[in-house]
Amino acid sequence: METKIYTLDQIDEAAAALKKGQLVAFPTETVYGLGADATNVEAVSHVYEAKGRPSDNPLIVTIADVATLEKFAQPLSDQVKLLIKTFWPGSLTIILPLKKDALSKTVTGGLDTAAFRMPANAATLSLIRTAGVPIVGPSANTSGKPSPTLAEHVYHDLKGKIAGILDDGPTDVGVESTIIDMSTDVPTILRPGAVTEDQLADVLGTVQGNKHKVGANETPKAPGMKYKHYAPDAQVEIVDHPSDFKAAVDWAGQQATKVGLMATDDILAKLDVPANVETYSLGADVAAASHLLFAGLRHFDLETEVATIFTQGFSNDGLGAAYMNRLNKSAGGVHFTNNKSVDK
Structure with missing residues (x-):
């Protein structure tokens, strides 16, 4: 067709x-x-x-x-x-x-x-x-x-x-x-x-705000509640705090493969990025990051060969709740903390 x-x-x-x-x-x-x-x-x-x-x-x-x-x-x-x-x-x-x-x-x-x-x-x-x-x-x-x-x-x-x-x-x-x-x-x-x-x-008035998942044997009432979503071929890892980005970049520089890095402009400007790390700007704030998240993940999926994509986390409130919902599913709950990847 x-x-x-x-x-x-x-x-x-x-x-x-x-x-x-x-x-x-x-x-x-x-x-x-x-x-x-x-x-x-x-x-x-x-x-x-x-x-x-x-x-x-x-x-x-x-x-x-x-x-x-x-x-x-x-x-x-x-x-x-x-x-x-x-x-x-x-x-x-x-x-x-x-x-x-x-x-x-x-x-x-x-x-x-x-x-x-x-x-x-x-x-x-x-x-x-x-x-x-x-x-x-x-x-x-x-x-x-x-x-x-x-x-x-x-x-x-x-x-x-x-x-x-x-x-x-x-x-x-x-x-x-x-x-x-x-x-x-x-x-x-x-x-x-x-x-x-x-x-x-x-x-x-009253809103219940945290029913985002269902069990394996339940039928979801809405998309995104049960099955894996938003995942590129590379492993996404969430960097929760700006202070952790230096450690993430240092780790990336020691790898034989290319590594992707998605963060806001202010964080990217402060990093000494190794040659094997490709950056993607998430703009100035969580609104820009929400707009650019999927485009960035697809950029690394379609145009580069990276094994890992370090991606900036935000506070889990307001629009950040939507951003982190998608990012957590994309990463499968994997976070980069203290020079290691951990499931949360």
Whole structure:
């Protein structure tokens, strides 16, 4: 299959492909998603095949208006309506109980709930409206690899497996949306993102903020809770404190292989970097680092041959919670401390 790169003036053509049951990757403000008609079971099954995604890992349903949401979800509570008013379009995914048989179990991972999102990207909202159907929207990458923040990332992973990619340049946020479960008695964050726990608490009052994993025999209610995610071929190691970077660089300089180093500009400026260490700037702060994290991991995956990637950690609050959630999964919990790698 030839994978076409659609420009923004070819949205009609991309929408036609979706209506035919084909797969089209699309841009959002967070990462690129992999679209298929959410009401077409065969098309949705091809999403799992293209990504190599486990069948019990539910898919997000991406919509362009609240009327579509109301066709599938049970009547919306006042709290849900307030979330929609406050954060949509935007980087918040909301899990809701479904009307009976409203969506295929292929979409929901066998559950009676589904995750819904309205992204803040004009091109994708136009794509959905033109197609006339909601679309599933998992990240448009090979399952387990860093999420794509450029159309080129999607093409690398999925060329020949999907019909096309709607290219709208680099994404703005760089980490996937926050997921909040509104099907439970207490609203629960299942995945942190750009919409923070404090922002949600300001709207909802009480929020449960730490349900990010499930057991081996549980069915996850949201993506990213069970399976390995965001991992490049090289081993990522988290450097928690700026004071540890000198030791990490000293260790790297003793290696026979190349080593990658991802950190903010202020840290990179203070380091005497050996010849075998390649650096990648994470910008000035955690917001920039969140935007650049996946792009940096893919840089080392696609363009260099490194065995280890030392990556800066941040405080686990605010946007840092989303950044560290992705980085910890990418590293498999491996941290560099006192000249050695340790699991935490």
